[in-house]
Amino acid sequence: MAALDSLSLFTGLGLSEQKARETLKNTALSAQLREAATQAQQTLGSTIDKATGTLLYGLASRLRDTRRLSFLVSYIASKKIHTEPQLSAALEYVRSHPLDPIDTVDFEQECGVGVIVTPEQIEEAVEAAINRHQPQLLVERYHFNMGLLMGEARAVLKWADGKMIKNEVDMQVLHLLGPKLEADLEKKPKVAKARLEETDRRTAKDVMENGETADQTLSLMEQLRGEALKFHKPGENYKTPGYVVTPHTMNLLKQHLEITGGQVRTRFPPEPNGILHIGHAKAINFNFGYAKANNGICFLRFDDTNPEKEEAKFFSAICDMVAWLGYTPYKVTYASDYFDQLYAWAVELIRRGLAYVCHQRVEELKGHNTLPSPWRDRPTEESLLLFEAMRKGKFSEGEATLRMKLVMEDGKMDPVAYRVKYIPHHRTGDKWCIYPTYDYTHCLCDSIEHITHSLCTKEFQARRSSYFWLCNALDIYCPVQWEYGRLNLHYAVVSKRKILQLVATGAVRDWDDPRLFTLTALRRRGFPPEAINSFCARVGVTVAQTTMEPHLLEACVRDVLNDTAPRAMAVLESLRVIITNFPAAKSLDIQVPNFPADETKGFHQVPFAPIVFIERTDFKEEPEPGFKRLAWGQPVGLRHTGYVIELQRVVKGPSGSVESLEVTCRRADAGEKPKAFIHWVSQPLMCEVRLYERLFQHKNPEDPTEVPGGFLSDLNLASLHVVEAALVDCSVALARPFDKFQFERLGYFSVDPDSHQGKSGIRDHPGQHGETPMPTKKKKKIYIYIYIK
Secondary structure: HHHHHHHHHHHOOOOOOHHHHHHHHHHEEEEEEHHHHHHHHHHHOOOOOHHHOOOOOOHHHHHHHHHHHHHHHHHHOOOOOOHHHEEEEEEEHHHHOOOOOOOOHHHHHEEEEEEEHHHHHHHHHHHHHHHHHHHHHHHHHHHHHHHHHHHHHHHOOOOOOOHHHHHHHHHHHHHHHHHOHHHHHOOHHHHHHHHHHHHHHHHHEEHHHOOOOOOOOOOHHHOOOOOHHHHOOOHHHHHHOOOOOOOHHHHHHHHHHHHHOOOOOOEOOOOOOOOOEEEHHHHHHHHHHEEEEEOEEEEEEOOOOOOOOOOHHHHHHHHHHHHHOOOOOEEEEEHHHHHHHHHHHHHHHOOOOEEEEOOOOHHHOOOOOOOOOOOOOHHHHHHHHHHHHHHHHOOOOOOEEEEEEEEOOOEOOOOEEEEEOOOOOOOOOOOOEEEOOHHHHHHHHHHOOOOOEEEEEEHHHHHHHHHHHHHOOOOOOOOEEEEOOOEEEEEOOOOOHHHHHHHOOOOOOOOOOOOOOHHEEEEEEEEOOOHHHHHHHHHOOOOOEEEHHHHHHHHHHHHHHHHHEEEEEEOOEOOOOOOOOOOOOOOOEEEEOOOOOOOHHHHHEEEEEEEEEHHHEEOOOOOOOOOOOOOOOOEEOOOOOOOOOOOOOEOOOOOEEEEEEEEEEEHHHHOOOOOOEEEEEEOOOOEEEOOEOOOEEOOOOOOOOOOOHHHHEOOOOOEEEEEEEEEHHHOOOOOOOOEEEEEOOOOEEEEOOOOOEEEEEOOOOOOOOOOOOOOOOOOOEEEEOOOOO
């Protein structure tokens, strides 16, 4: 019966029946709305009109401090607050003034109470906005962004009703342009979108490490758009929706500002139990970049609370990757730095009756609908003694835990704060046999380091309540947790457990296998850090999870490498070519531009000898229609030499396969221009080239509906092809691991760390006419194909 009464009450406010039923499902919201409506009816003495009902619903759904409900309802019921802008201002005011009493004069001034906006004022403001944009309006007509006009009018008339402004804009635009024509009803031309995307691409390309740009005109905040723009200022934590204000809050924030000086402080808190992946790159850019853009600092804090899974190699690898992306932490810290303080706070929680020692087994605590602990109400002194016994090693693993008395947002009850683990810690050794959990450690370490913005991915939203609760339960400074969506890629898995399975089954070599999307793998593949930072900036910061196509990341890589990877020539499947009328007695030195589009970036020298090697696919004895490279009666040019070669003889082996070609050459300007110019090498280095394709066949290898057999069944068996005897020009002889090149007509390649010294050397002198010297190894260079053409 009560539900029916509430349903009738809510529909009486103007809510649809469906909306009213949805509201009833939210116990807290429905209780607050019922209270607001009841108070309004008592004030009005009559039914509530729809406009007032809409404001009451907005108040009930957005108000966090329930002490202010009656105060704000009185203003709405009396029509002193009668527009959405006024309600928003009122909510912001009470959020930023949590202490009693409220200065009503100041409140009313800030909320526009008593301010009357006349239709004439709205008409004048809209007319002024239209006059400013009239030339563009006449050109674009109804494709013009009308929101711009409404925004400018609203900026002049802060307390005007939005609907009245919109109606006035519609009327004046109709008067200026007349009725819509057929062309006005067509979609906006795509060229504008393409131009905007090109602008975005150039903007992203400008992003450099640490969130700075080449000309210092764009900040990372302009790149990391979206939710970041809503962040609070340091010391104004209480203005954040959902932030819990206690009698100690304002004094603690004052002390916090005295310590930090109003400085923005963020942290990147990885667990040292695996290698960072592309999703972490977004977190690194967001945490370090937001601090950098606001002249703040960022900590690199290792969440080393689980010694069972932590390894030294992960600590060093994480530090390397942060530095590789171009960021320097203000300080490297560890959760274990604070183990003594964390333990003291746990004791204090027990003393305050907010934590207890529990003996439920691990399997009993799994899930969200667990049975209440029979030890929840055990005496405080008993829990203190038992917790001390846990610390002294008197319980076996799983026999006792310390649990906090709270219910989390996802319904999970009494999360664990400490558990017993008899594993030496990499930093504290055997000092501890109890270790704190993430739910307990995270917010307290943030508090110790006076973090202003605790930036987490969306899955940690369910822990926000415990975050605020724990800091406030101990009466210590409480930072603000902000959540954003994870960054994922199609055709990839990034789970540590699943990557370990890939390594164990031999599907990949290790964490840095170039087919993975760990940061070490991307570096090994040859992806520049600037490109990864640019990609993260282009993706932006949104609340929703983002899953991107790999080719978007590759586009960012291409943008960087096109300007930074010098050109070279390489032949993967070689065919020997003998120039029978070579124009010199010895090899010629050819000057090849490092960047053909910008010769000011220098040249490198390659030898051009009577014997060259070309790609086997650049020759066809019986070409199909449209084939433009070397064939009978069809000469081709050799890039950068100024010479054209023409086929004279095909030399075949016993099996009938083509072993070599004999050609003649002429100057390119001494006859007809050839249909194609091909790359080549002469007196080359021999190297191994690893050509990679995607590791998985489907976009979502972890989705059981797409891949019923599991991700291991979706492996692309052709994801690696090794060319053991590729040939590359000698200009790259001194290249070091991770150096990048663009092999002409092939793609981008990177020198692999597996490269090592060879045993035999390349011939010091070119062969004479008729000789057939073959390339030998000076160094065994291994090139990884970045697969971005």
